[in-house]
Amino acid sequence: MLEIKNLHASVGGKEILRGINMSVNPGEVHAIMGPNGAGKSTLSNVLAGREGYEVTQGEVIYKGENLLELEPEERAQRGVFLAFQYPVEIPGVSNIYLLKAALNAVRKYQGLEEVDAIDFLNLVRDRMKLVKMDEQFLHRNVNEGFSGGEKKRNEILQMAVLEPALAILDETDSGLDIDALRVVAEGVNALRAEDRSIVMITHYQRLLDHIVPDFVHVLSEGRIVKSGDKELAKELEKSGYSWVHDAPEGQTA
Amino acid sequence: MKQLTEITTPFGEVAAAKPLPGTELGWLQQLRDQAKAQFERHGLPAKKVEDWKYTSLWQLSQEGFSHDANEVSLGKTELAHVAALEDAYRFVIIDGRLNAVLSEIDNLEAGLSIKPLAEALDQAENMLGDQIDLEKPGLNAINTMLMHDGLALHVEAGQKISKPIELLVISTAENPKLASHLRNLIQVDADAEVTLLEHYVSLAETAGFTDVVTEVKLAENARLNHFKLQHESLAHYHIATLASKQAAGSIWNTNNISLGGKLARNDIHSQLLGEEAHVTLDGLYLVTGDQHVDNHTRIDHAAPNTTSDEVYKGVLDGNSHAVFNGKVNVHKDAQKTDSSQSNKNLLLSRSCEIDTKPELEIYADDVKCAHGSTVGQIDEQHLFFLRARGLDETAARSLLTYAFAVDVLQRIKSAPMRQALSNVIEKRLPKGA
Incomplete structure (x- = not known):
């Protein structure tokens, strides 16, 4: 599904990612953990195609294509979904309009006709249940006046409607209280599937109590310094990140 | 004034073929003489006049418009296609002339009278000219x-009119370079309401010139x-004055959408003369290419407890120039x-x-006045978000542009009106930048 090979990336001339290697197979859930400044957000932004990030070395292969050569919308149309750490508010664009436009953009790429209005509404209603969102949110402007938890749920709703092949969840747990975290996690868990891969980027272990990953990677100073299974996350919880700086690259737990 | 060929305007000679209406009315004749004297003294406003600093009428004066229309x-069916509202009383002016066949003038509902200007003049002595200032630099x-x-x-008085009135002013390709001088008189008596x-x-990309003055008189608690x-076409000139006098408790809700024209100028003036009178001045201008649009609004709070609410929004593309005052x-x-006033x-x-x-001028001491204006670009964060959801850049920009403008439309309470105006606006949205 996703193959990251020796990825180096800079922001404003400063190298942030310094040789990331990672392989994600269909159906797998990977967690990337790391302290502040490790390069977690840079990695998610590079994968989504945000401007201002310069890839200086390496490549990212998604379903056999060079992901880095695609525009952000081309990535999305091919099934790459980024759940934003800080979802933006967009005055004047209703949630339902956004969902429909996004879904139709994916369908157009897939050679399908625009979604039928009634089918669409049924789909959206169904997916709203996953994240326990009230229907009134459909007619509100995207994230405008939403609480932190509502914004994150809204991201997962978009994911649920778009059914991506690869979802990158950037700090989806940040700013959530425990109840909101549970709702978001349940939504994500319901979307786990054999043909869908999920990459979670997080600072804290607690998200992983609710969405249990198949693999955990520790990111430090732009490199993955340790990879392992879910037990690795628990180890991190106990001992913190201080030890990771000394660990050699690629060591397994 | 009876010898119409004597009148040479900066826009060409006025043909004598069609006499001006109301020449038999002494007061009107006097008013026209006064206007003529005023014009001969001051001519067209020059750019050194503050109100016309950014808008030049020089090019307009060089076009050589005709006043004689076929x-x-x-x-x-064609008319239905051109009209914005499906269910409305239509009053149709084509190439500057009333089209009585297409207009609904007779058999209207109780309390409503729609007449051509010429037929209303004999009753208009206290109305015509009362809302506007002849000496104001401009085309009054x-x-x-x-x-x-x-x-x-x-x-x-007391009548709530069931359907909106659509005044359709249509320019066709049959009479290119035509100048039309229109005067609308809108009078709403006490407690009455109309839209x-x-x-x-x-109908074609031909040059033309619409000079229109709309005068509005709202009696106590009237609502318009x-x-x-x-x-209009991108070769068209549109110069308009829209002026009201409002009695106590009256409400004037305006929404001014300016999409066309090579040069469009609106002077909008609300005079709140009675307590608790309210005016809403909303507007939206979407301009591109070499278009020039200028909206000058003025609100006079001349009585206690009066309120005003103004939201003007503009979207500019190409080499366009917009002015808001x-x-x-x-x-x-x-x-x-x-x-409260805002221009974004x-x-x-x-x-x-x-x-x-x-511009705020405040001579009372217990008032609440807010105003602000902003100039910005499409937010890159918004753009990236939409692209990350699969919308291509053009679609994303177009959507964000619409989103910027849409709250002016959302402030329109009537759903059919909002829909009609949105339909036209959506067609004019820039497709990418």
Whole structure:
């Protein structure tokens, strides 16, 4: 599904990612953990195609294509979904309009006709249940006046409607209280599937109590310094990140 | 004045073929003479006049417009296609002349009178000219000299009119370079309510000139929902004055949408003369290419407890130039005035220009006045978010542009009106930048 090979990336001339290697197979859930400044957000932004990030070395292969050569919308149309750490508010664009436009953009790429209005509404209603969102949110402007938890749920709703092949969840747990975290996690868990891969980027272990990953990677100073299974996350919880700086690259737990 | 060929305007000679209406009325003759004298003294406003600093009429004066139109008509289906509202009383002016066949003038509902200007003049002595200032630099004097057609709308006390009135002013390819001087008189008596859409449209990309003055008189507690949609050709000149006098408790809700024209200028003036009178001045301008649009608004809070609410938004692309000047004048006795004004602009290109200026003059001490103007671009974060959801850049920009403008539409309470105006606006949205 996703193959990251020796990825180096800079922001404003400063190298942030310094040789990331990672392989994600269909159906797998990977967690990337790391302290502040490790390069977690840079990695998610590079994968989504945000401007201002310069890839200086390496490549990212998604379903056999060079992901880095695609525009952000081309990535999305091919099934790459980024759940934003800080979802933006967009005055004047209703949630339902956004969902429909996004879904139709994916369908157009897939050679399908625009979604039928009634089918669409049924789909959206169904997916709203996953994240326990009230229907009134459909007619509100995207994230405008939403609480932190509502914004994150809204991201997962978009994911649920778009059914991506690869979802990158950037700090989806940040700013959530425990109840909101549970709702978001349940939504994500319901979307786990054999043909869908999920990459979670997080600072804290607690998200992983609710969405249990198949693999955990520790990111430090732009490199993955340790990879392992879910037990690795628990180890991190106990001992913190201080030890990771000394660990050699690629060591397994 | 009876020898019409004597009148040489900066826009060409006025043909004698069709006499101006109301020449038999002494007061009107006097008013026209006054206007003529005023015009001869001052001519067209020069750019050194503050109110015309950013808008030059020089090019307009060089076009050599004609005042003589061949009669043109449209089929009913064609008209239905051009009209913005499906269910409305239509009053149709084609190439500057009333089309009585296509207009609904007779058999209207109780309390509603719709007449051609010419037929209303004998009753209009206290109305015509009362809302406007002849001496104001602009075209009020020329319009008063040359007005030949227009809508006279009168709603009797207590009547709530069931359907909106659509004033359709259509320019066709049959009469290129035609100058029209229109005067509309809108009178709403006490406790009455009506909705009017002034709709200016070209059927071809030909040059023309619409000079229109709309005067509004609202009696106590009268309510006028007043919309204006101008999407004339990109070679067209549109110069308009829209002025009201409002008695106590009256409400004037205006929404001025300016999409067309090579040069479009609106001077909008609300005079809140009675307590608790309210005005809403909303507007939206979408300009591109070499278009120039200028909205000058003025609100006079001349009585206590009057309120005003103004939201103007602009989207500029290409080499377009937009001007917004919003003046709010709170008179000495107008305590407890509550006024809010905002002008927001979205620039889609590097070569467009906006000149925006709010002006407050406050002579009372217990008032609440807020104003602000902004100029910005499409937010890159918003753009990236939409692209990350699969919308291509063009679609994303177009959506964000619409989103910027849409709250002016969302402020329209009537759903059919909102829909009609959105339909036209969506077609004019820039497709990418």
